[in-house]
Amino acid sequence: MTFLFTDIEGSTHRWESDADAMRVDLAAHDSVLRSAIESHGGFLFKHTGDGACAAFASPRSAVDAAIDAQRRLMLPVRMGLATGEAELRDGDYFGTALNRASRVMTAGHGGQVLLADSTAALLSGVALTDLGQHRLRDVTQPVALYQLCAPGLRTDFPRPRTLEFRSGNLRAAPTSLIGRAGELADIVSAVRAHRLVTLTGVGGIGKTRLAVEVAASVADEYPDGVWLFELAAVTDPASVPDAVAAVLGVTQQPGKTVCESVATALDGRERLLVFDNCEHVVDAAADLVAAILHQSATVRVLATSREGLGLPDEKPWRVQSLDVNAAVELFAERAESISPDELPAVQDVCRRLDGIPLAIELAASRMSSMSVGEVRDRLDHRFQLLVGSRRGVERHQTLRHAVAWSFGLLDEREKKLLELCSVFAGGFDLQSACAVGGVGEDEYATLDLLDALVRKSLLVVAKSSTARTRYSMLETIRQYAEDELVARGLAGEARRAHGRYFASREAELLDLWDSPRQRDAYAWIIDELANLRTAFRWAADDGDLDTAAAIVTVTGFLGLWMEVYEPAAWAEEIIDVAKSANHSRLGELYLVATTCQLVGRTGDGIRYAEASHSVLPADLDDVVSSLIPLQDSVYLGIGRPDLWAGLCRARLTASSDTRAFARAGLVMALMAMDEHAEAIAMADGLIEAAEAADNPAALSFALLSYGTALRDAEPEISLAAARRGLRIAKDNQIRANESVLAMALCKYEADSGDPLAALDGATVAIRNYHDSGTASVIGVPLANLAYLLDRLGRYEPAATILGYAHTPMAEVTIPGLDGTIAHLRSVLGDTTYEELARKGEAMTMATITGFAYEQIDQARAQLEQAR
Template sequence: MTFLFTDIEGSTRRWESDADGMRLALADHDDVLRAAIQAHQGFLFKHTGDGVVAAFASPKAAVDTAVEAQRKLQLPVRMGIATGEAALQDGDYFGTVLNRAARVMAAGHGGQILLADSTAALLSGVDLLDLGPRRLRGVPTPVGLFQLRAPGLREQFPPLRALDTSRGNLRSATTSFIGRDTEVGGIVTAVRAHRLVTLTGVGGVGKTRLALEVATALSDEFPDGVWLFELATVTDPAAVTDAVASVLGITQQPDKTLAESVATALDGRHRLLLFDNCEHVLDAVADLIEAILKRSATVRVLATSREGLGIADEQVWRVRSLDTGTAIELFVERACNVTQGFSIDEPYAVTEICRRLDGIPLAIELAASRMASMTASEVRDRLDQRFRLLVGSRRGLERHQTLRHAVQWSYDLLTGPEKRLLETCSVFAGGFDIESACAVARSDDEFATLDLLDALVRKSLVLAERSKGRTRYSMLETIRQFAEEKLAARGDADTARTAHSVFFAQRATQAYQAWAGPRQNDAYDWYAAEMANLRTAFRWAADHGDLDVATAIAAQAGWFGTIVENFEPVAWAEELVGPTNTAGHPRYVSMCAIASLCYMLGRSSDAVAYSEAAQRAIAEGSTPFSPEQLWLGAVYSAVEKPERYIEFYRGQLARTHDGLQLAKGCLVIALLNSGRFEEGYAASAGLVEAAEATRNPYAISFALLVRGLAQSRFDPTGAASTLRRGLDIARASGNRANVSYLAISLTMTLNRADGDINDPAAALDNVALALGNYFESGNITQMRAALGILMKFLDRRGYHEPAAVMGGFASVSPTAALSLPEFSEALDHLREVLGEQRFAALARRGADMTMAGAVEYAHDQMDRVRQDLDQLP
């Protein structure tokens, strides 16, 4: 059967604003739908609020009904159509297809007709716009959606109301994929059948490129995305879990190792994880993957390595060399890229090159790059000289030697300056730009360095990627490792790595200066692009006792990371607290300040210790002020010490000139959280105007957050307007932490208010936004606060049992939000309504939930509320 679901968009607002007019319009609406359904032999078997549900034996009849009705309807009606099996019982239909049709409808807008792929596949001669696969709430796999187009119907609509369509971080391939089509299909089948598939083979054989092709082919089957972890830049096995957690935005949770925290966060997620280049950190990767697979049954792993990981149920897939015909095709295409009009005028020489290079793609591409300045015969002759001694007693060793000598041969063709630059640039992790290349190579001639880089790019030893008007360079890992060995042999590795760490300490400081202006998104883009270099630079400086460099990197990375909710640098600062204290280093207080942010990860007692140690140092000495010191008081919001919260920020205001008004804003929040609402409201006067004078989007959005919170007790309408403006600014400028704070604050305001601004749907959207950010970043403290706000929302609207469950999870540890009197009042009200015994049982259920479980439960309850709101007259 094919089912048609309809619903009037915004019907609740229409009833509230003009009940008589809505009553007349609804009667006309019902007549139009009934007549259209009957005219096409449909069966109208149910009314759902202001909509209807009808069944049709023919998909075309359902489509014709929708088009006819949509042309005549005066109200904005959204329609959804899906086809499937259903059972008729007592005049009603039952089956999963009905839920799917309802979800398809809910994704649309007034005037829009959406079809599921189950219906679209049965139609011909109908104009359908393919909207792609979308995740729909309550439907386990993505559903292909199509918009029906016909004369007289509107065609342009806002984005669909589907779930987040983020597909992870899988990058687009930069080169064509040649051959291996059959192999791709086989690996896709293997991934579907096994939870772990490892592609093994010699370095350069094309494991990464093949894995990316397989992951792309599978991307639509994983609604939570495909995530790539490029482990080539991770040189320390102990840093594998840190690197993976950083990509996923996961931080260590209380009483768990970081690996356990990663595995817990992935529980219930339908994701494909691609671990690339595992061989040099094999045991660490194997341990992490084993922990993930043990915890989550819905995650699939695809890995590339020179050997298997040795995990139970691992499916090892050996990636073999290209056959000669495919290898020749690859050689010709890559040669055409470097030499316009290249053609095979020496076919025997090209065939010999491909055969001698064992069909290994990297070696073939290096050979093809020489076509810019050599003939195929000349290349073939050089290969004879280079590989004369490469016959080993073991096949694996022989292949390894073949690849190494292919790289060595290419290296030998470089000029002296090209060799030195290639070797020096091997210290970069995750890529570099011209400025960083000049700095690490200690060159003051940018154009000379550009010429050398251009030569290396043309010779396929360096890759160039262009984005946003800038070029970023990188190396294939095999090339980078080869160059790194040459750098060490030359005796310059320590010098280059020191220059690398010093440069990124300076660059981080420059990025902060750029952040202080209006273009903060540029600073955040830089931070995201250079995170691997910052990690590498910090590690080198810290391991070699260079506190000046290590603390500069940790301080700026800690600042940026906190604002975009990436808390990896918190651990860096914690590592440096002891050494900087012992050395009496001037950044000791800054390291304590960033380390104190561990309270967001659930470690409040450690955070208090860091904060109070820093405050003693400030009181005893003349530590210069730095912005991150403002975080020292934040921990008091999580340990129910309101007076210390207030006292700290009063002291900051007296001690320093607060150009960005951040300390004053924090003082206002401290006053509000202490119940001193009138004092907080008075203190917030002029805050926004002063922040606007700085032209700093972070400061402005934070000031709007503070002012909105202060207004909410006295002027909810004005507060909502203030907070919405702040949210717009925070989103546009990339200030993710402020986005989350503003979203939950707006929910609190809308939840308190009555009248025109009482918008429960908007409140739910905002709390969902904040929950998503906090869950992805692992900020468990603020996540509990957001769930406490949801508890208050549910309690006010009569959803007492789920409110008690949310309250149980939120109350496991104190937060700023939960310290407010209104939340204690909500908990007391729930006890009164439910009875102490029932409340305790429900709260205990919430307290025992995992982060993933609590968030999933919260989304289910928000869906339930949205459905009920849609049914309101």
């Protein structure tokens, strides 16, 4: 028999967002499926949730039924086919072929039909795309998957959701796991049985390594991925939610704390979250984990800490030391080779180190310059706490002395550099090590020291967003080094040097941004955000306003283009102090603080924008001041493009506007005011002026503005300009411009007759704004989507979305929005329109975004079926 299994993709969200509509859609779905199956000789023998299971005597009949159904279905349905023997009992089938068909279906996406090789091999005259061999859950051998291709069926899908597919940020472990097989299996079982499992034990016992292995073992059970949060770089407990939000791409929502925003964003996601190194921020980590588990029943947490988080229903798991045999195996592998006659000495070393993996690895790293006997003899001298008479001392002292022993093997220059580099958060590169190291050495001498520390396993080479090599420390090593730095009385000066270094990069980074190499400036922010956060915190607490203001300015300026708005809060924190001191950077702090408008605080944004005008000279034309015309767009949030236009005019009069931002802003404001003729005149030569600046952000924004000016007069030219601008924004990773250009293209492509491309634009803009928390702007792409849905005859979802998206900014920036609303009222009736609009207005940002995604998927399926 050939079995066909089907399932509706995203059905849970559909039921939760609109159960009544889902009932109607499901009834139509069931009718189509039954008709297609029965008309092709199939037997629909079972429903599974929102899916169906059918049996066919002929593989070709099963394929024809799948094609027929997919062409008529309005919901995104994934289908899987497999052929084999089965047993019929009491109207139901049993056998391995059914399990295979189910697993094949699960690997697919809405609108896709996948076939196992068992079915594909029996077909002829059917177009199939070979997707290669894939591993399916509960299927022992790899299965060759094929995608069915036929007129009316979509063919562009992501890779199959098989065991090779992983989402999240979990990286492959750099080393093998030794001596933990039994414990690994037990912890995997605990994670499946409990929503919170915390691995506890002394530092260096192997908690992180074991957690990563556990997470990798169960990764396939979490469709939304496994996410690792390395809290070691977070020195301030209050920054724990910020660090987690940064990894997940979540920004604080209006009226919510960062902690609440993270918990809300995770609601409904099937994810495993791994919180690593919680001990120094245990209360903050516990608060965040508690909020997440309370908000979402589908998220599970695996944590590592020297102590439990103290939460109800937590399953603590104490990680044990390695036994002697496993410890010897670990030592031998890390040392790369030991001779048989050295085995007794290795066993002695492992016993003395109590089987603690990090201590063993540190000992093994010395084998390039010492014999095992010399290592053992040094342990007798350095680790007196490991002998029986001192067993009552706290266990963390064991590792501390292991690290102290490792430090004892360093020369003074290596020790000093390692201690000074402990001030870095999230890693560092050669240039920053030279700046903070203070060892009086040139770059090459410092490089030699770093190389020595890497070889001795006290530093590791980390990944970077740029071509620069980055270094990081195991947190245990970093903490020990920092303690030594404090004991020497050098911590304060090292932290000041750290802050001064990152502040000193301001001019260089702003120059880099104002060049064709702009994307390198964004990459630097990605690498150094943890250091910038730490440097700002130390400078602000130390009263070093010059350093703090410089860090805020460069991070805030570059962050705006990346849709990273955290620096706005930093600016707000020190504005009053800067104002009291009449600080020279006050105007720039106001300018960065204005960014708070983008997360929904329009009133505060206007207040900061007006304050910046009162402080910054009108004729200022440096890199940061070029931001002024863009920040003044805050007035769109209250539906006053005339105020934006007036400020842009004043800016053009007072400054040279070398990057054409004021001119481009004026064009946008004039179009929002319906002053089309003046906008077109002002746009003449705008692209040439921006090209002369040789700045990708300026050029892509100018193309947006130029396209906006010509959208009615020359729609083809307008469309081409916006497309070119989007390519430039994507190529240079200018996320802010990518979002706004994709937002514009949604409407332009719809008007040009390419609704599929319009849906692509809506998807990009809505996703970016949702992920970054750009609450004040997301209404515009949503309103554009509603405009498109209305044109496609999808009136009810259009009205629902407009209930959320009908904002003052949308009113003044989307031409024809009133006409769309009037049309929807005439089609639906005023009462129905108001009911749907109220429903949309009551949605959260996360809910309306999910609803929009579903409507995009359904509209796409409708359009592709109509081809």
